Amino acid sequence: MKKTLSGMMCAVFALATSLTTSLTSVVAHAAPDGAAALAIVQKNNCLGCHAVKTQVVGPAYQAVAKKYKNDPSAPDKLFTKVRNGGAGVWSEIPMPPNPNISDADLHTVIDWILAGAKS
Numbered sequence: 001m002k003k004t005l006s007g008m009m010c011a012v013f014a015l016a017t018s019l020t021t022s023l024t025s026v027v028a029h030a031a032p033d034g035a036a037a038l039a040i041v042q043k044n045n046c047l048g049c050h051a052v053k054t055q056v057v058g059p060a061y062q063a064v065a066k067k068y069k070n071d072p073s074a075p076d077k078l079f080t081k082v083r084n085g086g087a088g089v090w091s092e093i094p095m096p097p098n099p100n101i102s103d104a105d106l107h108t109v110i111d112w113i114l115a116g117a118k119s
């Protein structure tokens with residue numbers, strides 16, 4: 001009896017652990033960490049041309065969030081656009097390519113922008 005009980009406790013613990021882990025990743029996806037995203041855009045000089053709330057050379061990140069809020073292809077589209085650069089969506093001023101930001105960082109930033117660019 002004692003043995004069965006400890007086996008059960010073990011299973012409960014394992015379940016709780018995996019639940020916590022999957023919950024954490026769901027939360028992380030739904031609400032990207034603003035501080036982490038801001039650190040990434042600062043490090044990669046995105047803020048030389050963009051701000052969260054106001055247009056600089058490029059559009060405000062909150063304006064980008066609004067524009068693509070009903071576009072399910074936005075994450076892929078924006079990933080490619082930021083990576084390769086381009087013009088013609090907001091104005092004829094081009095965004096230069098951004099080859100140095102890592103794939104993971106760029107995904108984090110795009111998720112954060114599309115979630116409303118909250119700090």
Ligand code: HEC
Nearest residue numbers: 044046049057058081086087088089090091093094095098
């Ligand atoms: C030299 C200035 C410059 C830099 C640096 C820059 N951008 Fe841009 N960005 C622009 C301009 C200009 C546009 C508008 C392009 C257009 O109208 O198609 C833009 C557009 C965007 C868009 C919207 C794209 C679209 O098609 O709607 C996103 C998202 C974006 N930038 C993110 C970033 C990120 C992330 C970085 C840093 C890795 C970055 N930008 C660096 C100038 C810049």
